[in-house]
Amino acid sequence: MDTMPQLGDNEMKVLRAVRRSAMDGYSLLSTTGLDAQGLVDTLLKLQNVISVKGELVKERVGEAYVALPPNNRGYVDLILAR
Amino acid sequence: MAGFTSPDVPAYVCYAIVLFFGIVGAWSTVNRLLDGYPDHWAFAGTWALFFAHAALPVVLFWFLDYVSALHDTSIIAAFVVSVGYRQIFTGGIQGIALPGQTSTLWKPFEAWVSTVADRIGSKQKLYLDRFDDKVRSLIFRDPQRMANLETLVLSNSRDVMALQAALGGLPDTGNAEANRRLRLDTLWRDLRTSQPRNYGWLLHKRGIVRLWRYWMWLCNGRAKLISGSGILMGALLLVGLYMWSSMDAGGLTQRQAGLVRYHQWRFLKPNSTERDRWRSLEFLSSQLRYASMATSSKSGGQTNPGESVADGPPVQTLLSPLLMELRFSSVGDRQVRAVLALVVNGHASPVDSYVVPELIESLRTGSESVRLQIRNALLAIQKADYPGSKLPEALAKWEPKKDESPGDIDERVRAWQAWWKSAEKKQSSR
DSSP: OOSOOOOHHHHHHHHHHHHHOEEEEHHHHHHHOOOOOHHHHHHTTTTTTTTEEEESSTTTTGGEEOOOOGHHHHHHHHHOOO | TTOOOOOOOOOHHHHHHHHHHHHHHHHHHHHHTTTSSSTTTGGGGHHHHHHHHHHHHHHHHHHHHTSSOTTTTTTHHHHHHHHHHHHHTTTTTTTTOTTTTGGGGHHHHHHHHHHHHHHHHHHHHHHHHHHHHHHHHHHHOHHHHHHHHHHHHHHHSSOOOHHHHHHOOOOOOOOOHHHHHHHHHHHHHHHHHHHHTTTTHHHHTTSSSSSSHHHHHSSSHHHHHHHHHHHHHHHHHHHHHHHHHTSSSSSBBBBHHHHHHHHHHHHTTTTHHHHHHHHHHHHHHHHHHHHHOOOHTTTTTOOOOTTOOOOOOOOOHHHHHHHHHHTTTTOOHHHHHHHHHHHHHHHHHHHHHHHHHHHHHTTSOOHHHHHHHHHHHHHHEEEEEHSSSSHHHHTTTTTOOOTTOHHHOOOOOHHHHHHHHHHHHHHHHH
16 A cells, blocks of 8 residues: 555446445445446455455355455555546 | 742542543544544443543652652643643653653554554444445345335435446346345345435434444444443442442441552652641541540540540551661661651650550660650650560660671560560569
8 A cells, every 4th residue: 555556447346335334235235336347356456455355256246245444544545636 | 840849649549530631531532543543432442442441640750750850749730741741741741751762652652542543443344344234234134125225225225227237237147135235236236336424314214224233333422422331331330439448347347448658658758748748647646546545435435524535546556667667677667757746745655555565675676766755755755655664774885886786686676575575563562
């Protein structure tokens, strides 16, 4: 997290969603409009920033629980503010 | 901050201010830190974090007073610490500096917040999984519920065609139960995807899930129950504390006994303010007066007309911890002067009968300057209350010196004890 990564639309959508509230994968699919594989790929890219509980596979990503740890909130705010 | 001009109020008022703002601040801090985690008040970790945040400014306030960075009787310092304790920890407030590496203590605290948040995330996931498992097993065992679920999912699916295709494409395992399980899983996933936030409510509306289960697991029911119980327990604790403080503790209520202990602490505190010491001196002097009057009225003595004899703590309760300090060889000069001024100013026969033997015994202290002050106090009491009982010449002229041996001191102590025995006898025979 030393340098600001270049994040795509999908990553920004996920970060915006989890910045508001932790949620399960089903809610995240609905909020971001991503498909299951897209969400898996995005969560894998963000795994240093967000906390994911559960398996990151297409079939079970809906049951994952995704949250933004309090210590990373400032960093994510900075990314979202760009 | 120590030299800051601020209204000087009793320390318990300042600590109450810090605690009150600490609780308010802790509530808002915990909510802010964990606002991303719905239902966070349902977890013990959140409550531990809350109590730690509430206690932290109080502990910091005490510590800053202990290291003389401020006075715990300064009302402005109380407000500054209760509002800005985080900035104090990170060294952001000029004039209030924590000694050494104390400010680094904030880092483990931040790490703890992350641990609690992570644990809440794990538990949330566990609870959602348990709810899913429970509801799915309920549906699986009950054909009527299964039919209701199918109707519910088909009427709420985002893509009915795809759902029907998925259901039609399910393999036949040759086992009716396995086939039903596969069908249920497909329906369940579609419901969760189509209605990620409302699926619990829809299940309840269709009669598949009972209201309490839905409320408990998906409507912050656990958090509401635990918070409600916490508030109720807090209220009960306050009522219990009030009742306990009104209970009798050796002739005094616990509240009175606590007040006496508080003023004894303030009286002996090395870095207390002049005003704070004066408040405690006034309190202890008045209590000593009451105790003296109560004792003399019980023993048939005279009290001043118009003065009522109030119930006060016994002389021993009032003075024992103060006089005990005189035996400590490194006791501060200010404390010695204050304690001896209190007992000499409060001299009266009922007080003397406890104080004089204690003072005589305290002559054994290793500090010759303290010994000298105790001797002066004994002489003052003798002149005031026992002028008829003359001191032996050697004792009256005794000047405590640095190189006195324990044997010499013991001799003086025994001489004082002998004098006191005869003086007390003479006093009681009158």
